[in-house]
Amino acid sequence: MAHKKKGNKDQKVISEGDRLKEQGNTQLQLENYHKAIDYYSQAIKFDDKNYAYFHNRSLAYYLLENFSQSLQDIQICKSLNKDYIQVYIREASAYHQLDQLDLALKSVQEGLQIEQNNEELLKLKDLIQQEINQQNQEKELADKETLKKSENLLSWVQANKGEFSSIKLKYLSTHNRSIVSKRIIQADETVISIPQEQVITLDVASSSDFCKILTEKNTQLVQQKHAYFALFLLQEQKKKDASHYKAYIDSLPTDLSSFPALFSEEELQYLEGTAALKLVQEQKEDIKTDYESISQVIPEFKSEFSFEQFRWAFLCSHSRVFGIKVKGVKTSVMVPLADMLNHKHSGQEDSEWVFDDATNCFTVKALKKIQRNQQIHFSYGSKCNSKLFLNYGFVDVQDHTETIKKLKEEERPGRQLIQNDYRGINYFNELPVVFCFDQAQDDPTLPIKAKLIGGSIPVCCLTRINEDFETQNSTGFLGYLRFICIRDPNQLGKLFDSHKKYIEQTNQSNLPFLPQKTPPLSVENEHKMWQRVQELLIPLLLKYKTTVVKDKELLESGSLSENQRNCVLIRLGEKNIIEYYIDMASKMMYLLENNDKKQILESAKSDPKYLPYFHYIIQVILARLLYQK
Numbered sequence: 001m002a003h004k005k006k007g008n009k010d011q012k013v014i015s016e017g018d019r020l021k022e023q024g025n026t027q028l029q030l031e032n033y034h035k036a037i038d039y040y041s042q043a044i045k046f047d048d049k050n051y052a053y054f055h056n057r058s059l060a061y062y063l064l065e066n067f068s069q070s071l072q073d074i075q076i077c078k079s080l081n082k083d084y085i086q087v088y089i090r091e092a093s094a095y096h097q098l099d100q101l102d103l104a105l106k107s108v109q110e111g112l113q114i115e116q117n118n119e120e121l122l123k124l125k126d127l128i129q130q131e132i133n134q135q136n137q138e139k140e141l142a143d144k145e146t147l148k149k150s151e152n153l154l155s156w157v158q159a160n161k162g163e164f165s166s167i168k169l170k171y172l173s174t175h176n177r178s179i180v181s182k183r184i185i186q187a188d189e190t191v192i193s194i195p196q197e198q199v200i201t202l203d204v205a206s207s208s209d210f211c212k213i214l215t216e217k218n219t220q221l222v223q224q225k226h227a228y229f230a231l232f233l234l235q236e237q238k239k240k241d242a243s244h245y246k247a248y249i250d251s252l253p254t255d256l257s258s259f260p261a262l263f264s265e266e267e268l269q270y271l272e273g274t275a276a277l278k279l280v281q282e283q284k285e286d287i288k289t290d291y292e293s294i295s296q297v298i299p300e301f302k303s304e305f306s307f308e309q310f311r312w313a314f315l316c317s318h319s320r321v322f323g324i325k326v327k328g329v330k331t332s333v334m335v336p337l338a339d340m341l342n343h344k345h346s347g348q349e350d351s352e353w354v355f356d357d358a359t360n361c362f363t364v365k366a367l368k369k370i371q372r373n374q375q376i377h378f379s380y381g382s383k384c385n386s387k388l389f390l391n392y393g394f395v396d397v398q399d400h401t402e403t404i405k406k407l408k409e410e411e412r413p414g415r416q417l418i419q420n421d422y423r424g425i426n427y428f429n430e431l432p433v434v435f436c437f438d439q440a441q442d443d444p445t446l447p448i449k450a451k452l453i454g455g456s457i458p459v460c461c462l463t464r465i466n467e468d469f470e471t472q473n474s475t476g477f478l479g480y481l482r483f484i485c486i487r488d489p490n491q492l493g494k495l496f497d498s499h500k501k502y503i504e505q506t507n508q509s510n511l512p513f514l515p516q517k518t519p520p521l522s523v524e525n526e527h528k529m530w531q532r533v534q535e536l537l538i539p540l541l542l543k544y545k546t547t548v549v550k551d552k553e554l555l556e557s558g559s560l561s562e563n564q565r566n567c568v569l570i571r572l573g574e575k576n577i578i579e580y581y582i583d584m585a586s587k588m589m590y591l592l593e594n595n596d597k598k599q600i601l602e603s604a605k606s607d608p609k610y611l612p613y614f615h616y617i618i619q620v621i622l623a624r625l626l627y628q629k
């Protein structure tokens, strides 16, 4: 009810409701939207038939990005004043923000009947129509059957109390889907929540008939986890309508031709000479071995499921299993719908997953504010490109400059960043390198080395290096080579003594020395180490059939298929790492041969060719080796 203020005749009589509305308007202008809402709500208490109060509160909610409340208020406003044109603009905008495009268009059309040339409505009409057209085009990317399967998946998740109201599925290509925000999602908001009953844990997979037999017979499989998930998927698929997981299993991608395990011989030729090719061959072998092992123990498995079916299920598992803790216990899970999220490297992702023990749901949460119509990503973990290629069938070509910069800043706060500290995309490539001890009979250091590392000399060692000498694996690689190159028993003795001291200080008896932790020891040893780097890596470079220049030309030519392109990106990534270390080795050997500290410092500071190695030159060559000789 409106309460009029008593006052002087000449003064404008203003109701209490209007006074509160004015206060609300002032707060709105100051962008204090919550306070504005408070005032409008008080005004509504005075007069709940005043359309303006509802309109203004709707606007405040809109500016707060609370579009459902904004819509509610504007609809009350509409019921009080159908002729007010702002009603239609706000209603259409709110529906648009909530991704209800048909209803948004309907509001626009209603508004245009009142004011056919209203510019705001005409603009909205264009925008909404464009989005509807785009959505229709995207749907055309997938065939009807695939669309139906996606719809079934969403209905099944919803019927089982899964929550995903802020997102929708979007087709990027026939077989590649993504998850896109329907509306603005605030940081920390739950994006997807899937109850445990819909999640396939490793325990659930292991309880399937075939897996039980394998466990009972203690059958050893090469990749047991993925084989178990694969067996589960195949057995559930066979149950058809009787399977609780039918909608999920139907939604799994049928075409995995981007996975290297399914590449043709012609496609695999693009990987010739690469370490990645070995990984692909090993994976193919693993799948075959597991298929045969299962067939031997369970003969009906082979008659029910072909090798191709098993491979499909196995690769589905590889590309869709999450590692997670459920009630404090580490496990692996397959999660309907949440497994439609695509990957971005850690640091660039906009959501993360957890198992929420309180709600018993697998939960995806926004890490930051996500705008409407944005693809949402989470990180599959800090995986290098060869792992992504092998297990997910894609190569990450995002520009990681900013991520690397952030990582480096976190690792070494306050450190002067130089060009090398945040080189671009190749950082996320890795190269496996195998290296061996020299087994010269007359080497007096060998028995001491064996003792120091707590046993015998390993035949071979394997590490993975990347295009940054400061990452843990790369420093470990260089440290190990320093250790292998020691020939002076005195030097080894010193290392032995300092390790003994460390053990005493930390009270950890019997702690073996880790060769990868070997620090720079002497100019001579360091020089030998770089020589060894070259001896190891130059032969690897010769295995590739193409040069870096040729690979770059191929990538730029646009003539490659997606799979061929991924192969070229992988082999180029490997070659870049090798060339980086060969180049570093020759430059560092040159400096180590030169005793002039002043000149070395000058080169590090001002010669661009030394810039990528600035920290090594200053901290290792100058500080540790030349000044502290």
Ligand SMILES: C[S@@+](CC[C@H](N)C(=O)[O-])C[C@H]1O[C@@H](n2cnc3c(N)ncnc32)[C@H](O)[C@@H]1O
Binding pocket: 175, 176, 177, 178, 253, 258, 319, 320, 339, 340, 341, 342, 343, 344, 391, 392, 393, 394, 395, 396
């Ligand atoms: C867990 S699924 C994600 C959903 C998948 N797009 C789908 O349609 O089912 C993993 C697969 O998505 C694709 N994918 C994920 N992240 C990608 C990325 N950053 N670039 C290209 N493909 C990606 C790859 O095909 C990968 O095997």
